[in-house]
Amino acid sequence: MKEYYLGLDLGGTKILTGLADQEGNIIARSRRDTEAAAGEETIIKNMILTIEDVLAKAEVNKDQIVSLGIGSPGPLDATKGIIIENANLPWKNVPLVKKMEAALGIKTLLKNDANAAALGEKWFGAGRKVDNMVYITISTGIGGGAIIERELFNGTNDNACEIGHTVIDPDGPLCGCGKHGCLESFASGTAIGKRAREAAAKGLSKEMLELADQIVEDINAVICAQAAYQGDEVAQEIFKKAGYYLGIGLGNVINIFNPEMIILGGGVMKASDLFLAEALATMKKTALSGPLEIVSVKEAELGSDIGLMGAVAVAMEDRLVKNG
């Protein structure tokens, strides 16, 4: 009997599920609205519908599935399989693994989305050939996942690699976590949007205001990037400064993890030409020469499939470590 794996990328607005063969090739996929507002029951029902859908499409039976991997925004307790809280989903302390296993009879594994993405890039993306790497996602927030000797570094209670919440300047801006000067408060999409609104409110950027129909509150990182591409120097400077702080974060990651590779992903990377050069220059000044010598920085390869392939990698990790 052929064996298969399921990966489920649980997002605030959509669920993307894939059925993978033993090599991690996606042979069927299904996408569905999360319907987060409708609550726990509905969300889980929608998750199960995507799974039934891929099984039907591929004509695969449940008992051919080795395991289901789920990638979800955190904070969550991966060991206990519980989603503790979630900014975009209306649930708290949901024993998701237990519920999915009860509903499907399939062994289920849960990881936070950054850790899942790290596994995805390690096994199916830019990190295929390395044993030690750190994946960093620059998105609404900044998250990370480290692979050490080919395995995900979970930490004692699955909280390792919260790179976004390392303080790189205690006098820096207020972060969503309540601290000042976290990497995330300088270099995330949220931070860039905030800097952009501040600049626009001061009358420093007509371009951004125009792009937002004169509504300061509507300015975000995307508009800031558009303005920067149109030549707005204030917007360009905002990205450059974010790049500077990201570079300090990358340098610190190198000095701590001494990885072979750093892989950068997340939505903000779509505008990487606005900040990456600055980030790399600062990184080179921040990192010690020993670990800098052997590290390379790559962009994530999985694109919009990173959540899905990450979830598949969560399901397959044991097999991949053994055979891969």
Added chain:
Amino acid sequence: MKEYYLGLDLGGTKILTGLADQEGNIIARSRRDTEAAAGEETIIKNMILTIEDVLAKAEVNKDQIVSLGIGSPGPLDATKGIIIENANLPWKNVPLVKKMEAALGIKTLLKNDANAAALGEKWFGAGRKVDNMVYITISTGIGGGAIIERELFNGTNDNACEIGHTVIDPDGPLCGCGKHGCLESFASGTAIGKRAREAAAKGLSKEMLELADQIVEDINAVICAQAAYQGDEVAQEIFKKAGYYLGIGLGNVINIFNPEMIILGGGVMKASDLFLAEALATMKKTALSGPLEIVSVKEAELGSDIGLMGAVAVAMEDRLVKNG
């Protein structure tokens, strides 16, 4: 035939060598001046003399020795067994492992002193009962070593866990590494001494000047601590500020490594009552609640034997991981 292990703590002024049984009990020890100024040949000769000394004292034969562990200040290449450079020893690119193996016929293993100390505290000190811990030494500099799932985390080319050279404020003081605002530039003994001299030069502390016979250049962290204990508020403030920055570093370490335990060692810890409370308070504000919940902070237990027991742990690591 009974088996034994050798540990050698190589310092800039002294060599301390111990012979350990299979449980890591020291059954003979030998201490000798390094004679660093006399050069490479002499240093290695002195190392060998301490080894011959412990073997003679314990009436143990060379062929009963499983391995020799050496802890040395870095930077070094542990995998290749080469000391790359050293601030206190007059050598560069010395293939120390090869030379010791050629001279003694004993398998030799080399680690930097902070990593060796981490192994020592893991197996023989405060970390005996934990699987995931980070050891941080606060001394002339600030170094670290992480134990992940009971094994030393080396990084790709043995440069992992350089916590002292993570930037926590890019506008901070100049560090020995050439960067600004490394943790080491705020909270090491060297940093405290610098802040103390700056304060004394400004006429802010008569006590420190008195303790240094009015010679500003002679003020160091030890004098600053003496003045602080005598009630000098400027000196107390210097330690408190170092503690604040150390706390940021500890919080960052928690957010990255998610360890069960952080162990603090190094000479500056002798004055821990001057800064540790501030460090822990800041750490609690810096760390995320998830990883903070499960971490404890302890002082190193091995005291002046940490270098020696670290070296023994380097020699015994394979055995300890298997049996311990």
